[in-house]
Amino acid sequence: MNLGKWNGVVLAGIALAFGVAGGYEVARQRMSGAAGSAQEQSQGSSGERKALYWYDPMYPQQKFDKPGKSPFMDMQLVPRYASGAEANTTVSISPDQSQNLGLRLATVTRGVLDSSLEVTGVLAFNERDVAVIQARTTGFVERAYGHAPGDVLKPNEALADLLVPEWAAAQTEFLALKQNGDADLLAAARQRLRLSAMPAALIAQVERTGKVQPILTLVSPIGGVLQELNVRAGMTVATGDTLARVNGLGSVWLAVAVPESDAGAIAIGQTVEARLPAFPGTVLKGKVSAILPQTNPDSRTLSVRVELPNPDGRLKPGLTAQVRLSRPTGQGVLWVPSEAVIRTGRRALVMLAEDAGHYRPVVVQPGQENDGKTAILNGLEESQKVVASGQFLLDSEASLKGIVASAGQEPSPSTAVAGLHEADGQVIEINDREVTLAHGPFKTLGMPGMTMTFPLADPALMQGLKAGDQVRIGVSQTDEGLRVERLEKSGSQP
Structure with missing residues (x-):
């Protein structure tokens, strides 16, 4: 046999094989279709199921005696049938369908839910660390030391010199009595100097040097930022005038805005971690020192105050921070992945996985949510399986079948x-x-x-x-x- 004839025989054999296989597949599909048709006819011949009543899946407790539109929601009422109890309580999905739908299960776990809250904050001055410098007597500003609001002052740094004429006469009388040697009169004169608001250090200086000292140097009692300065050379000051205001920098406040939905979990003494963009890699730790009593009406947030130490003075009011509030950890709770919870606005559901590919909608009471996990307060038990991916498709199928979500734990x-x-x-x-x-x-x-x-x-x-x-x-x-x-x-x- 030559090569041409041999190739023809091979090609003919291949064509025959494909023809046989194709014919078998067509026959198999026809037989399957016939079987399916027979099954449908069998189901149809068994008669239609009788509807006990119609209801709205969002309000299953209200029953209606005929189909129509729900008075509660913009949807049609669904029937509840007299037979097929299992079909009316669960959705059945085959393993192949589960794989095609991408269903993924998660286990209901008991443990301590990592409880923390990520919010933002802004550094501010510590309003408790404030020094106010006032005029203790009437006088004239002889000299201003050239400071301006915003300057950072050291403790006891001079601000201005005041000339107090009244002190000159009182000091002259005191020195004269000192030379006279009458101890009682000298003590009375010293008391008059104190009552004229003269500092004890200035009285001691007059007594030690024997010279009149009518100049009072105003100094900052603490180190910090000069917030206010109201003295200029040549001006007159009266008793009680506020001449300067200094805010210390030994510690600063961190004002944290907490959403009102999380305000109930905040407590005094709660641990706080703050990270500032100005200091990458640095974690500042503090505690909640105060929870302000008023909520911001625009942002609907509660202001929480945290006090942070600032020994080196590098924390500047106005800097922003990313804040992590660690809530007090309680006992172990049941939790599921947050993606497994279906929130309808009126209630929360999960699709509970049962044996043999059956899934049932269950009403649950969700608790706090953090890091992709949601605590379940009621409705589930430990080690149960819930659908974490594809549950919305199952929930839609359950609604179409008229399946009513039930509580996961039936009360005795x-x-x-x-x-x-x-x-x-x-x-x-x-x-x-x-x-x-x-x-x-x-x-x-x-x-x-x-x-x-x-x-x-x-x-x-x-x-x-x-x-x-x-x-x-x-x-x-x-x-x-x-x-x-x-x-x-x-x-x-x-």
Whole structure:
């Protein structure tokens, strides 16, 4: 056989193989389609499921006897069916679908949640470290030492010289009595010098030198920044005039703006770490010294004051800082990744992963959030699995199927009353099975006030109540909606 014929035989064999494989695949798809069609026909022949009632997934406790638009939200009511309990409580996803959707699970963990808050702050003068220099007597400014506001002064640095004429006469009398040698008169003269506001050091200088000293040199009692200077050569000063004001730099205040949503976690003595762009790599440590009582109405922030030591004077008021507030650590809490929590505005949900690829929406009570983790106060147990990625797709599927999110931990009968949701209201109508109430908001449910009819957990709850009574209501959340567990008259009745 020559080469040309051999190539033809090979090509024919390859074509035949592809044809057989293609035919098999077409046949397999047709058979699968036929099987699927038969299955659909089988499901259709079994009859449609009967809807027990219709409800709004955001308010599952309110039931409606026919489909329509929700009075609470801009959406259509969804049905609750009489059969298929498992299908109506979970979403089932096959492993292949889970991989295609990119579902990622996370474990509910118990531990100490790193509690810290990152905010910004600005350095300011320590207003407790202030020295005010005032005129203690009337005089004239003989000399000003050339300082200006903003200068950094050393302790006891001279500011101005004052000429006090009254002191000259008093000192002359004192020196004359000293020469006379009368101790009693000399003591009285010395007392008059003190009462004329003459410093003790100046009196000692006069007594030691025997010369009149009518010049008073004003000095800064502390080192710091000269904030105010009101003396000029030749001017007259009166008793009590403020001549200068000096702010010390031994320590500075760090004014921290804390959002009002985090204000409840701030406490006096809390540890603070500050990092300034002016000093890269340097971490300054301090403690919260004061929480100011007023919130900024524009930024909705609370001002927190931290005192920082400044021994070398390099911290300048006005510098900005990145501040880390370490909150007091408590006992271990349950936490999940923050991305696993679905916040609807009225409540928070997670998609709980169950066996065999089933997922169920669960209402949780989230706590503080930090570093990508959210504490869970109620609704989950340790070691459970939640969906951390792709949960929004599951939540949408659950809404389309009419699955109502439930509490993760069902209360036992002995503890059911302890977890009631409470509100105030007025009885509109009541019998041994149900009560119609005009109630206020159930804050723990995020449910606004309205007029609704609730089933009674016990017919005895109606005893002693009639239409028009003001009552305190306690309801529990069940699979069938809200149920009244406690109904008591309010303390004040009309």
